[in-house]
Amino acid sequence: MIHLDFSTVLHGQYLDWLIGGALTTLWLFAAAWICAFTLAVLLVALRALALPPLEWLIAAYVNYHRNVPGLVQIFVWYFGIPELLPSSVTGFINDHNGEFIFALIALALNSAAYMSEDLRSGLRSVAATQMEAARALGLSYVQSMRDVLLPQAIRVSVPPLVNQSLSLFKSTSLAMAIGVAEMTYASRQIENETYRTFETFALASAFYLLMSWAIMALGAYFNNRHLQVKER
Numbered sequence: 001m002i003h004l005d006f007s008t009v010l011h012g013q014y015l016d017w018l019i020g021g022a023l024t025t026l027w028l029f030a031a032a033w034i035c036a037f038t039l040a041v042l043l044v045a046l047r048a049l050a051l052p053p054l055e056w057l058i059a060a061y062v063n064y065h066r067n068v069p070g071l072v073q074i075f076v077w078y079f080g081i082p083e084l085l086p087s088s089v090t091g092f093i094n095d096h097n098g099e100f101i102f103a104l105i106a107l108a109l110n111s112a113a114y115m116s117e118d119l120r121s122g123l124r125s126v127a128a129t130q131m132e133a134a135r136a137l138g139l140s141y142v143q144s145m146r147d148v149l150l151p152q153a154i155r156v157s158v159p160p161l162v163n164q165s166l167s168l169f170k171s172t173s174l175a176m177a178i179g180v181a182e183m184t185y186a187s188r189q190i191e192n193e194t195y196r197t198f199e200t201f202a203l204a205s206a207f208y209l210l211m212s213w214a215i216m217a218l219g220a221y222f223n224n225r226h227l228q229v230k231e232r
Contacts, residue, residue, distance in 0.1 A: 018190070032168060033165060035108035074102070122156040162220075187203070
C-alpha cells in the first residue's frame with residue numbers, strides 16, 4: 001500500500017520553492033494579462049480604422065500567434081530574438097531575469113492575439129450608428145473608441161475573455177521550458193529531490209485548480225454586473 005507523506009514536501013526549502021513558484025506564476029500571469037489586454041485593445045482600435053495595409057499586418061500577427069504553438073513562440077523569443085539584439089541589450093536583459101522577461105513577452109503577445117479577436121467580435125455587436133453619434137457630438141475617433149464603443153465591446157466580451165485568461169494562466173507552465181521558476185518548474189525540482197511524485201504534483205494541481213476557480217468566479221462576477229446594469 002502506498003504511503004502518502006505531504007509533510008516532506010511541505011517543509012523547509014521545499015515549501016519555500018512551492019511558495020516561490022506560486023508567486024512567480026501569479027506575477028507572470030498578472031503581468032502578461034495586463035500587457036496582453038492593453039495590446040489587444042490597441043489592435044482592435046487600429047483594425048477598426050479599416051486601413052488595408054494595417055489590417056493585413058494585424059491579421060498576419062493574429063494568424064501567427066494563433067497557429068504557432070505557444071512553446072515554440074517562447075523558444076523563438078528566448079533563443080532567437082537575443083541573436084538579433086545588440087549584445088549590450090541582451091546582457092542587460094539576462095542580468096535582469098531574462099527568462100522571465102522573454103516568457104512574459106511571448107505569453108503576452110500570444111494571448112493578445114486571441115483577446116483581440118474576442119474584443120473584435122464584441123465590437124461588431126455594437127451598433128455602427130454609435131460611432132456616428134459620438135463623432136457628431138464632437139468626439140474624436142480615439143475618444144469615441146475609448147469612451148463609447150470599447151467599454152461596450154469589453155462588457156460583451158467578458159465570457160470569452162475569461163476563457164482566454166484561464167488559457168493564459170495555464171500557459172504560464174510553459175515557461176518552465178526556459179528555466180522560469182514558476183509552479184511547474186518548482187514542482188518538478190521538488191519531485192526530483194524527494195521522489196514524492198504524487199504529493200508534489202497533487203499540490204501543484206490543487207494550486208492551478210484553485211486559481212482557475214478564482215478566475216472563473218471573478219469573470220462571473222463581472223458578467224453578472226454587466227447583466228444587472230443592462231436590465232436597469
